[in-house]
Ligand code: GDP
């Protein structure tokens with residue numbers, strides 16, 4: 173689960189990690205009030221920042237550093253509501269619905285700090301680099317040796333000596349080392365307490381008066397741990413997520429939208445992946461990943477249909493089911509009922525195997541609806557690709 177920068181900074185504040193003061197705004201009036209408050213509190217510089225669940229905002233025009241209230245107003249007006257395109261949003265961009273109005277910082281150096289779960293070592297790794305700012309991906313790609321790493325033993329946690337090692341590698345002044353250690357220990361504690369999978373401070377800055385500040389912050393939480401974090405769950409911003417995926421999550425369907433034309437309805441994640449592969453192999457493209465799960469019932473199947481049909485790119489539906497816990501006759505009846513109820517006009521291609529498969533096939537044949545049934549996965553995939561090319 174992703175959260176916004178202003179929410180991430182709110183969390184850091186609780187762990188005594190220094191972040192700039194600021195206010196979130198959803199309207200120009202709120203943005204204006206926040207900017208006025210910052211200027212009248214004596215700030216010479218204010219920053220207007222787009223809040224979207226993607227990085228690279230600076231380069232995309234979503235971060236503006238301003239020195240007057242007029243410029244702050246102009247920046248808020250330009251950013252709020254814009255379709256912000258960054259290297260992480262895709263070409264369609266993401267609509268900016270929230271702003272963070274923040275006190276400006278006098279930057280001396282832009283450094284980088286990151287904490288991630290490293291699967292290869294099965295440990296949390298703490299990373300630091302002198303090359304922070306907007307080019308960190310490039311640094312990681314071209315000069316990975318400039319990113320310093322400390323692997324954390326799960327049983328003992330992040331140790332102050334490790335933080336000191338990183339602080340020295342960052343080339344911090346001796347007067348900043350203790351500050352940096354407290355900063356990093358705070359981050360690590362926040363990471364562990366919140367069941368994060370990723371925490372990035374980019375840039376992690378030193379200011380002209382030698383302070384250390386988290387100028388930007390990105391946090392991702394582990395979805396599987398959210399059941400024990402009611403407070404964090406509330407930080408979810410559905411407006412930032414794909415509407416079909418949000419809808420699917422309400423029904424406990426495992427759905428990921430993709431950009432092809434063949435919708436897939438499959439039981440089991442492994443079979444779903446194999447289905448996407450065979451569609452690709454047959455010359456088509458999957459419109460989604462959808463695992464209806466082992467125990468899908470009538471209602472689940474209807475919900476799944478509804479979601480597949482509301483994707484305008486879908487030209488054919490490929491149902492690939494291996495009946496185990498989910499019996500094929502139950503699935504077939506579910507498909508017939510849903511197709512009738514939702515008046516599905518798109519070709520439906522099925523490949524069915526497993527428990528009660530004969531009963532299932534009979535239900536389809538007797539339904540009076542025009543289903544296409546493939547005997548093998550490959551045959552069904554070919555049928556689906558042909559049907560999708562035939563148009564809606
Ligand atoms: P991102 O591009 O989405 O990662 O957004 P960031 O929050 O990292 O901001 C991008 C860049 O804007 C930073 O690397 C800074 O160079 C600049 N920036 C952000 N806040 C300030 C500020 O308070 N003062 C100054 N001078 N620059 C800032």
Ligand code: MN
Pocket residue numbers: 227228305374375388389
């Ligand atoms: Mn950043």
